[in-house]
Amino acid sequence: MNQAALLFQLQVVDSEIERLQARIAEIDAAIAADQQIAQAEQALADSRKANQQAAHALRAVEENVKSLQIKISTSEANLYGGRIKNPKELQDLQSEISSLKKRLAAIEDEQLTAMVSLEDSEAGEKKASENLTLARGQAASRHAEMLGEKDQAEQKISRLNTERNAHLSSLDPSTLEIYRTLRKQKRGVAVVSAADGACSACGAELRPAELQAARSPQGLAYCSTCGRILYAG
């Protein structure tokens, strides 16, 4: 087989490998950019933070309630303990207790609000966690087809690489260099068929001498119009 024919086969393999690699990159990018999972993860992180804040706020209010209750019971013990006899002192104590109780009632309202907020944020976190599980499940089935396709593409690339290595071992290094340079310059098409008497890439009609050169087992022949290697097969 002449070098042009080998190069033509190599080009078929190389083009297929490139196409498959591009598709794998596309699949990887599509999976990485799965917005639904990213959004569900962010929502869960946000709701966890809100839940922690609500729990912290409730603890602070509970501590306030406890310390007021202690103050009230201490003052009441003093009031009814019989140790204080002075009416003015007793009156002051009574009004202190009454104002402490007013504050306690207000703070108990805050406590109730804080408890409701905590319940809401706990429910929110649970919901966000369920949403993330759902999003992951949906993504797995959404991507199952793509992941299967990627797997097949990788297996095919591996088979093509074996084929490619066989071609490479039959080609001269200098011929390969020409092929590689032309492929870069000519958007992946370095070798063209001359079977119909015309260049299959640029369409130029080939002179008999060009066709003759393309058929020769010696050296490479080029399309005089586009510069690609001619393959007579």
Ligand SMILES: [Zn+2]
């Ligand atoms: Zn041409």
